[in-house]
Amino acid sequence: MATAKKEDTLGENIKTIVYALLIAGVVRTLFFQPFWIPSGSMKNTLLIGDFMFVNKMAYGYSRHSCPWSICPISGRIFGEEPERGDIIVFKHPVTNVDFIKRLVGLPGDRVQMREGILYINDVAAPQEDQGVFVEAMAQQGPMRHTPRCSNRVVGEGADCEKQLAIETLPGGVEHAVLNIGDSFADNTPAYTVPDGKYFFVGDNRDNSGDSRIPVSANGVGFVPFENLIGRADRVIFSSAGARIMYFWTWRKDRFFKALK
Template sequence: MSKPMSDAEKKKKSGKGELRETIVILVQALLIALVFRTFAFEPFSIPTASMQSNLLIGDYILASKYSYGYSRYSLPYSEVPWRGRILGNAPERGDMAVFRPVPQSENYVKRVVGLPGDRIQMIDGILNINGEPVEREFIERREDRDSNGMTLPVSVYREILPSGVSYEIQEVSDSAQFDNTSEYVVPAGHYFMMGDNRDRSLDSRSLSSVGYVPFENFVGKAEWRFFSIQDNIPPWQIWRWPGNVRLDRMFTSVYE
């Protein structure tokens, strides 16, 4: 006949069971988070002014992985020995996308303006696609502040693509470094990416720094802002949220 457990032994056994259950729950939560980040959405922060005023410095966005399918660049570790892409659809002109430029080791967020086979050229600040200037409507003059705290007056326009997709762009002038270029011919399987803040963006116009982006190098399609705070304040500094969190930008589509 077994000896009945004492109250202390029962308490000890109960404590071990609760600890085991807590560990299981934590492991399950981590696995769910990993699967969500790998196959559904991945968060990214916006540290520079290259996509202003559509994406501000201090915005936090979610990029959908399933929109463009999966490659080694959309996985948590891009060093995996796997080439190509499976599932998903090709990017469309006007999409805001997260990608890894070939010469770089960090992810970028820019807008798709050139598809495979397109001819892209900037003439006096106007985007030209396949020999045709893209419509650009003036909106207003405003101040634009970059990640170094430098503020400059900019002209804001609404750029309207041939498909009808439109969005705001900003220009410091129409005679900056990349406002007049030679013609770029986008190779097969590649895309031409540009920032909306045209004179404060390092993008495909610089072939040595970004250049044409292979489809394989796309990480995901920018979809939602879920948090936004001024001046790149770390979000964990909760005591600085009052007066700095931009509530009107939280839980909004990046295409609004």
């Protein structure tokens, strides 16, 4: 009798685990996908170590909605067009790696960078100077990246500065952008966004591989609609440390922080 009870208990435990995994898989596929920020390309909107759940219902579903892009979907179903200014997780068109950037160019738009200023349909997106963004020169996140600074080489623990501005996109979306210095991506050709594709740029303009660089291992180019995974709306948790259990590195002021 004892052996039978143990077998029944083991069987129930296995069922519970299987059901939990199935529910988690459905939630991750249809509703929300967890996402950690691994790099500084979206500072200061997103910091290395920010954690969020990406809203996968925002733009409908494609084959990339499933882990490893295995959904048996051709094109996109229940699709909703993204809006300019959305912060979006998408699959890189070549490497299939998850990226997160800000959408600035819609199909048919003419997008160009001139001397570090974003132009959309030949109209500058105005920037209002906000002084400097300051962070410590220190290793950040599990990959131990160190930030780039506009005040050149600084020692460990010293202030690392970047120029901070508020940019206003057509339609009125306002968001922070950073400038480190002159960069090859400060001046680009004029790109006309094809139908069914989108143009993305990182908020940390001089530290972002994005649509300003033609599609390659280093550049994103135009991103097809089916590659969009979901919209990032809010930071849930944030840690500056190499391990999540290092509670002294938690950024409590970023818990449940809304994004814009």
